[in-house]
Amino acid sequence: QRDRVGSDFDALLAADQRIEPRDAMPEKYRETLIRQIAQHAHSEIIGMQPEGNWITRAPSLRRKAILIAKVQDEAGHGLYLYSAAETLGIDRQELLERLHDGKQKYSSIFNYPTLTWADCGAIGWLVDGAAIMNQVPLCRCSYGPYARAMIRVCKEESFHQRQGFEILWNLMRGTEAQQAMAQDAADRWWWPALMMFGPPDTGEAAKGGHTEQSMAWGIKRFSNDDLRQKFVDMMVPQAEKLGIVLPDPDLRWNEERGHYDFGPIDWDEFWRVLRGDGACNAERISHRRRAHDEGAWVREAANAYAGKHAARSAE
Numbered sequence: 001q002r003d004r005v006g007s008d009f010d011a012l013l014a015a016d017q018r019i020e021p022r023d024a025m026p027e028k029y030r031e032t033l034i035r036q037i038a039q040h041a042h043s044e045i046i047g048m049q050p051e052g053n054w055i056t057r058a059p060s061l062r063r064k065a066i067l068i069a070k071v072q073d074e075a076g077h078g079l080y081l082y083s084a085a086e087t088l089g090i091d092r093q094e095l096l097e098r099l100h101d102g103k104q105k106y107s108s109i110f111n112y113p114t115l116t117w118a119d120c121g122a123i124g125w126l127v128d129g130a131a132i133m134n135q136v137p138l139c140r141c142s143y144g145p146y147a148r149a150m151i152r153v154c155k156e157e158s159f160h161q162r163q164g165f166e167i168l169w170n171l172m173r174g175t176e177a178q179q180a181m182a183q184d185a186a187d188r189w190w191w192p193a194l195m196m197f198g199p200p201d202t203g204e205a206a207k208g209g210h211t212e213q214s215m216a217w218g219i220k221r222f223s224n225d226d227l228r229q230k231f232v233d234m235m236v237p238q239a240e241k242l243g244i245v246l247p248d249p250d251l252r253w254n255e256e257r258g259h260y261d262f263g264p265i266d267w268d269e270f271w272r273v274l275r276g277d278g279a280c281n282a283e284r285i286s287h288r289r290r291a292h293d294e295g296a297w298v299r300e301a302a303n304a305y306a307g308k309h310a311a312r313s314a315e
């Protein structure tokens with residue numbers, strides 16, 4: 001890799017080549033990637049909880065099997081991403097400590113509760129839909145290990161989105177109560193899904209943001225608002241197909257812009273959730289800490305096993 005265009009960071013970026021772990025890179029680039037990849041990994045493993053909540057109550061064996069596979073995929077994505085972060089010279093243990101101590105974030109979206117079965121549909125359709133919109137461009141991220149991890153993750157996310165759409169599709173063709181349940185879930189998840197893309201590109205909230213620098217480094221390929229707009233444009237026709245009314249009276253096609261206009265987002269709610277005041281923040285972290293502590297014996301056993309193997313191959 002390095003022989004192609006030399007190890008100079010700027011030259012690699014200018015040639016749209018990938019930066020690999022052993023290439024020289026500015027310290028801030030490394031820190032930004034650790035922050036983003038860790039936040040992404042944390043989101044995947046915390047993201048197992050809202051849907052994990054429904055595994056024992058999935059309405060059929062088929063739904064249960066799909067849900068278990070999906071939650072397991074999320075665990076896999078988390079591990080993949082922790083490995084990508086480790087190529088930047090940080091230890092997974094340390095990243096988990098930062099998550100448990102509240103020093104690193106995970107996505108705002110996972111602090112909302114899953115009240116009914118339809119929430120599993122809304123998460124698949126809206127949350128995973130937003131995740132794909134954000135992650136497909138990350139397949140072209142300048143950092144090689146992150147970009148490559150994203151390719152597989154996006155394939156699995158597409159399946160997740162389709163299964164969410166299918167849950168809602170079936171509910172919308174069910175009884176009136178089922179339709180109401182699907183509509184209620186979409187009402188509750190729509191705005192938080194729009195917030196997933198992060199604060200707006202302009203105004204007070206944009207100050208201190210990372211977008212400009214991350215785009216210059218080829219980490220982000222689109223701004224938060226651009227991805228949010230693409231997401232709205234993709235979802236409106238899907239909502240129409242489902243027969244779901246998106247909870248925004250300002251949502252309408254703008255012929256001039258060639259995009260859907262949409263209403264204002266409650267950024268106070270977003271920052272509140274980030275500060276820890278969302279409906280489920282405390283529950284998510286305490287559950288995560290408990291799972292980590294209760295899993296200590298698995299890590300010890302795996303380390304003992306690896307040690308035994310290493311000793312044997314050294315003989």
Ligand code: ACO
Pocket residue numbers: 035036039040041043044047105106107108109127128131134195196197198199208209210211214220224274
């Ligand atoms: N939830 C929590 N924090 C957020 C969110 C969000 N949805 N969006 C932005 N933030 C935080 C940023 O981490 C940053 O905080 P920090 O400076 O303390 O680290 C601050 O808000 C300002 O935001 P930006 O300047 O826009 O930050 P950034 O350039 O990192 O962009 C984004 C945010 C778009 C989420 C980016 O980090 C990204 O693409 N991450 C990878 C995708 C990801 O993490 N997905 C997780 C959810 S999807 C899933 O797990 C199914």
